[in-house]
Structures are given as C-alpha cells and as structure tokens.
Amino acid sequence: MSNLKKSMIILGAFIAAYFIPFSSQVVANAVMEAFHMLQEYAKDHVLLCLVPAFFIAGAVGNFISQGAVLKYLGSRANKVFAYGVASVSGAILAVCSCTVLPLFGSIYKRGAGLGPAVSFLYSGPAINILAIIMTARILGIEIGIARAAGAVLFSIIIGLLMHFIFIKEETDRNKNLELPIPGDNNKPERTLGQTALNIFSMIGILVFVNWGKDVSMNVWNGIFNLKYYITGFFGIILVLSLVFWFKKNEIKSWINSSFDFALQIMPLLFGGVLISGFLLGRPGHEGIIPSAWVNTLVGGNSLFSNFFASVAGAFMYFATLTEVPILQGLIGSGMGKGPALALLLAGPALSLPSMLAIRSMIGTKKTAVYVSLVIVMATVSGMIYGNFYS
16 A cells, blocks of 8 residues: 555544544444444354355365366357356355455456456346345335346346446456466366366355245245255365365465455455445434435436435445345335336445445456446436336
C-alpha cells in the first residue's frame, strides 16, 4: 500500500472519529447494528459457507491444470459451452454473493476468460434453485419465472459485455497465459476423473451442510433431515481421495492456497459487512438510513423506483434465501412489482462486501463496470416487468 493510500485512510478515520455524533441514539443504534450484522455473518456464513469455498478455490488453483481451464473457459474455448456452464452454475452451488468470490478468483487466476468468469460470478448466487422456488411460491409464479429467466440471461449478457468492453486487456492477458500451458507435455499426477471427484466432494459438503429447512416442501425437508449423513458421505470421499491420490506436498500447497484466499478476501468482507450494517441495518432493524425511506422510494414503477431498488439491492447484503421474506415485507408496504424484480436481480448477486473483494481481484475499473451493468440491466428489466404486469 502506498503512503498516499495510508495517509487517506488515516485522514478518513480521523474525520469519522471527529465528526460522527456517537452520542446520538440513532448513530449508536447504527453502530450496534453494524456489529450485530458482523456477528450474524460470522455465525451463519464463515464456518459452513466461506471455509468450504476457500478450500474449493484452493483445490481449483492447485489441482486443476491451467491448460484445462483455458481449454474449457479460456478465450479460445467453445463460447456456447463456456457461457452455458458458467450461466447455470448457481443451480448446483447454493451460495451467496460472498461465498462465490473465492471460486471466481480461483478460476480467473487459472486462466478463465473474463466473460465466462463474470458469468459464473453473477450466476453463482443468482440462480439458486431453492430461492427461485421460494420466490415463485411466496411472491407469485410470474415473478419466480421472471427471476429465473432474468438471472440466466443476465449472466450471459453481462459476461459477454465485460468481454467486449475489456477485450484489449483480455487479449494481452491471454497472450501471457497461453504461451506455455503447464501440464500439456507432462503426464498428470492423477486422472481428470479423480481430480473432479475430489472437488465435487467438497462442493457436495458446501451444498448439503448449508441445506435449509422448509417444512412445506416435503422433498427439500426430507433432504434436510438427511443432510448431515449426506455431508458425512462426501466428507469420507474427500478424505479417501486425499489419502490415495494426492501427495503430502500437494495437500500442503492446497491448504496454503486456501489460506491465501482467506487472507485476501476475509478482511474486505468483514469491513463491507460493518459498513452495510451501519448504513442499512439487519432485516427488521434500523441502520443510519431509515427503512421507511426505502419503502417510500420503491413504490410504483417509475424509472427512479426501479433504479433505486437496483442500487439498494446491489449494496445491501442478502444471505441466501433471505431476500424472499424481505421482499414480501416490502411488497406488503407498497413496493411495486417492477422494483421487486429489480431488487431480486441485483441483490443476491452483489453486495458492498463482495464489491470490495471483487475490486481486489480484477481492479477498480472492471468492478465499476460490472456493478453498473448489473444495476442498469436490473433497472430496465424491472421497468419492463412492471409495465407488463401493471
């Protein structure tokens, strides 16, 4: 970090400490909300969501060759296959906008094109099957279908736009990546199937250990009752694969890479959660910005109400599935159908904590363009949907 950045951080901290009226009850409540939200985040998402995700990211970075990533997700890969796989990844990974970050970072560092990687980044938290089913059942079948279709189309369109907007930078990056492709001339340590089974077992652990309960849905509830047995089954597969197929130095490198991802992402996520909690509070609680303002600003189907819903959704943090009951309350308070869809398309895929972490991986300019594309497309989609169902 440069001395200028350090100086700006120190100056910002001084100004905040000097001018923020901490004696005010509103500010004091907002500060407490920030720490309550951080505590909930730590309890609900770090051990069972982020830790498995870090290990998956470390495995992708160590056990999957750069040549394989370039072949299937790189600039010369079949575009239909690359974007098709990336756009439906959320159907397998029931993750939130923060949990998907280490997975995105690992495939991008291994050589995935910016377009497919961004498609994966958006679709991971956006196309959660259970969330879409809950949306349709609680908020209405039409908004459930619109959310599913919009999320898949968004992931592909945003990925393609990111590719073409930064095509020159990506071309230069791909030249450096594609000169030597590691592993092409060497016999692999294990088969692709063995590596895939190892990573798939970790994905299974991530998915089933976080499986939620919904007593009104018999199938999902049945899986919930067995989730720890299923998680244990995948855990046994993981241990056996490591024992029989991986060397000690590979396991050590995998753990070190996972730890590196944690060091890169966790401080930014925690900082973002604190800021988000201070500004907006937890669902049902007040931050420094009153929730009544939000309810007032997202009524009807105007350009502003859709834009505001998109921006608010993009900066708020939604844990997986929490967006549905939050929206149910907002709609009951007068939120329009268009802004509701706009928030659904922007909210789960983005958050202030995730933006800070994405910036550390792809830079400020690419992050700003990605966030802007999500907000603009969510706004337009909300207006179209709202007019159609008005």
